[in-house]
Amino acid sequence: MDENQLNTLFSNGILVDSSIKDVNILDIDELLNSLKQNNINFLDINVFHKLYDGDVVDDSTVEIIKNYTGEISESKPINWVNYFNDRFNRLKALLLLKDRSGLMSVANVKDLPQNSDVKIIAMVSEVSISPIKKYTILDVEDNTGSYKAIITSANQEILEDQVIMIIGKKYNDAIFVKDIVFPDIQMKERTKQEIDDSFVLFLSDIHAGSKLFAEEAFERFIKWINGEIEEYSSIAKLVKFIVFNGDLIDGIGVYPDQEKELEIKDLKGQYEKLYTFLDRIPKGIKLLLSQGNHDATHIAEPQPKLDENFAGSLYKLKNAVFLSNPYQVNLVINKSKLNLLAYHGFSIPYYANKISKYSKMDAEDIENIMKIHLKSRHLAPSHGSTQLMPLPRDYLVIDETPDVYATGHIHKTLASMYKGTVLINSSCWQYQTSYQKKYGVVPDIAKVPIVNIRDKSFQILDFLGDTVQTYTKGLRNN
Ligand SMILES: [Fe+2]
Ligand SMILES: [Fe+2]
Numbered sequence: 202m203d204e205n206q207l208n209t210l211f212s213n214g215i216l217v218d219s220s221i222k223d224v225n226i227l228d229i230d231e232l233l234n235s236l237k238q239n240n241i242n243f244l245d246i247n248v249f250h251k252l253y254d255g256d257v258v259d260d261s262t263v264e265i266i267k268n269y270t271g272e273i274s275e276s277k278p279i280n281w282v283n284y285f286n287d288r289f290n291r292l293k294a295l296l297l298l299k300d301r302s303g304l305m306s307v308a309n310v311k312d313l314p315q316n317s318d319v320k321i322i323a324m325v326s327e328v329s330i331s332p333i334k335k336y337t338i339l340d341v342e343d344n345t346g347s348y349k350a351i352i353t354s355a356n357q358e359i360l361e362d363q364v365i366m367i368i369g370k371k372y373n374d375a376i377f378v379k380d381i382v383f384p385d386i387q388m389k390e391r392t393k394q395e396i397d398d399s400f401v402l403f404l405s406d407i408h409a410g411s412k413l414f415a416e417e418a419f420e421r422f423i424k425w426i427n428g429e430i431e432e433y434s435s436i437a438k439l440v441k442f443i444v445f446n447g448d449l450i451d452g453i454g455v456y457p458d459q460e461k462e463l464e465i466k467d468l469k470g471q472y473e474k475l476y477t478f479l480d481r482i483p484k485g486i487k488l489l490l491s492q493g494n495h496d497a498t499h500i501a502e503p504q505p506k507l508d509e510n511f512a513g514s515l516y517k518l519k520n521a522v523f524l525s526n527p528y529q530v531n532l533v534i535n536k537s538k539l540n541l542l543a544y545h546g547f548s549i550p551y552y553a554n555k556i557s558k559y560s561k562m563d564a565e566d567i568e569n570i571m572k573i574h575l576k577s578r579h580l581a582p583s584h585g586s587t588q589l590m591p592l593p594r595d596y597l598v599i600d601e602t603p604d605v606y607a608t609g610h611i612h613k614t615l616a617s618m619y620k621g622t623v624l625i626n627s628s629c630w631q632y633q634t635s636y637q638k639k640y641g642v643v644p645d646i647a648k649v650p651i652v653n654i655r656d657k658s659f660q661i662l663d664f665l666g667d668t669v670q671t672y673t674k675g676l677r678n679n
C-alpha cells in the first residue's frame with residue numbers, strides 16, 4: 202500500500218494495522234466504500250481479505266522447483282533399469298561434488314593388489330549383520346560390477362539401495378571400510394531475510410469424511426486463522442502460506458473395516474466437506490494442497506495433483522495451489538524465498554520397522570528417520586519402503602537442499618532442525634482409528650507446526666483444547 206493510499210484511509214478515519222502495509226490495493230475508493238458500508242473503521246489483513254478478495258496484487262507467490270505432472274510408466278524390467286540408473290547417476294553426481302579424488306570403479310578394485318587403498322561410489326544391494334562378530338557385510342555395485350564391503354561394527358543405518366561413497370582397504374576379496382560418505386544435504390545458513398515476520402503453517406492428514414475427524418479442533422483452527430481467537434492472533438495475521446501435506450480425506454477401503462468409521466461414504470462428498478472449511482480461510486493466504494495414500498489417486502509415488510473429478514470443489518478455491526506428492530517449491534515473499542520440500546511420508550514407517558532403535562516413533566525417532574532421507578538424498582532410499590512408479594526420472598531424489606523438509610502420514614508432531622534445514626511432521630486431525638488402536642498407534646491431534654519465513658524459527662500450536670496454546674512435546678533443536 203503506498204503512502205497516498207494510507208493517507209486516504211487515515212483522512213477517512215480508518216485505522217490501519219501494520220499487517221496491511223505490504224498489500225497492494227488497486228482501487229482504494231472501492232475499498233473505502235466497502236469499509237463504510239460495513240461500518241468498519243479498523244483495517245487489518247483479515248478484514249481486508251474478507252472485503253476485497255480478488256483484485257489484489259499479491260506479494261506472495263509459489264515458485265515451482267519440482268512437481269510431477271502425471272506421466273505414467275508401466276512396471277516393466279527395462280523401466281526399472283532406467284529408473285535405478287537415473288537414481289544412481291544423480292546421487293553419484295551429488296557425491297562427486299563432495300570428493301572426486303582417487304575415485305575408482307568396482308572393476309578397478311578387482312584388479313588391485315591386496316592392501317591397496319580403495320574409494321568407490323556404489324549402490325548397496327544387500328546388507329547383513331554377521332551373528333557372532335556383529336560386522337556389517339555389504340554387497341555393493343556400480344555399473345562395472347559388484348563387490349563385498351565389510352564394516353567392523355553393526356551399523357543399522359546403512360540401508361539397501363542407498364548410494365554411498367566407500368573408503369577403505371582391499372583385503373581378501375573384500376573392502377574393509379574405514380569411512381562411509383553419504384550424499385547428505387548441504388549446511389544451510391540461518392540468516393534473517395529482509396522481510397517482516399511471515400509464517401507458513403503445516404497441516405496434514407485432515408481425513409475429512411471420517412467419523413473420527415477432529416471437527417471441533419479444525420473449526421477452532423479456522424476461527425483462529427480468521428482472527429476470531431485472541432491467543433496467538435498476532436501470528437494468524439501474518440500467515441502467508443498453509444501446507445496441506447496429503448491425506449486430505451479419509452478415502453474409501455484404505456484399511457480393513459474403514460466403512461464403519463466413515464461419516465461420508467463417497468470421495469466427492471469427503472472433498473466437499475473439506476471445502477466448506479478451506480473456503481473460510483482468508484483468500485490472501487495461499488493453500489498448498491497435495492495428496493497422500495488416503496486421497497483419490499494411485500498409491501505408487503510420485504502421486505499427481507488432486508484429481509478434479511473427485512476434488513472439483515477444492516478447485517473453486519482461488520487461493521489454492523495444487524501440487525504433486527512429493528514436490529519442491531520456493532515460497533516467495535517480495536524477493537525472499539523459503540525452499541520447501543514436501544512429502545506425505547509413506548516411507549517413514551518402513552524405517553521404524555527396519556531399524557529397531559527407531560521403533561517407538563517418538564519425535565526423536567521421526568527426526569532420525571527424516572535425517573536418513575536427507576542423508577541419503579532420497580525420500581524412500583530402500584526399494585520396498587514405498588510403492589514406486591519406475592519413471593525415467595526419479596522424483597524422490599532430493600536434488601536441492603531445502604530450507605524446510607515437511608512430512609505427515611504418521612499422525613505425529615515434530616519440529617526440529619538438521620544442518621540448518623527445518624524438519625516438520627504435522628500431526629493429524631483424526632482421533633485414533635480402530636486400525637491404529639490394534640497396532641498401538643496413539644496419534645498427536647490438531648498440532649500445527651509453524652515456521653517463520655524470515656529466520657526459519659519454528660514453534661508448534663495446539664488446537665485440541667478449549668483454546669489455542671503452544672505445544673512443546675514435539676519440539677526439538679530449536
Ligand atoms: Fe493419515
Ligand atoms: Fe497417510
